[in-house]
Amino acid sequence: MAPSSNSARSWALLPLRVIVGVGFLVHGMAKWHRGPDKFAKLLQLIGTPSPLATAWLVTGLEVLGGLAIIIGAFVLLASIPLFISMVVAMLTIHVHYGFSAVNTIGLTATGPVFGPPGYEINLLYMCALAALALVGPGALSIDQWLRSRAT
Secondary structure, X not given: OOOOOHHHHHHHHHHHHHHHHHHHHHHHHHHHHHOHHHHHHXXXXXXXXXXXXXXXXXXXXXXXXHHHHHHOOOHHHXXXXXXXXXXXXXXXXXXXXXXXXXXXXXXXXXXXXXXOOOOHHHHHHHHHHHHHHHHOOXXXXXXXXXXXXXX
């Protein structure tokens, strides 16, 4: 029988929150280290308006939003633009490659050859963000600490 206490539910959200936050942070830091101008070139290819400004905005969103999710600060506020960015990425890029995040397109003597990822990961991030936004960040979060101080 699964635990049903609020405490157990709160702790169950912790690994979800941390891995989602780390995922966004790592993707944002990769864009930062390569330079948002390189990401802007991709955005330009798909017809994004103001690709350089958008690249900087998405990079900052992923870094700051990822950090906010990790520490559980302003999770609802951070989840909304992160969710929207996943919808946009899914509909503009990933949907063209099908569902699977791992598309094996060949096999060589050194191992499999992978094609572009589908939208599976986008859906997982979106569902995790929705859960955190609707239920709250759970244990060991700034949001929970602030709520406990207000009561």
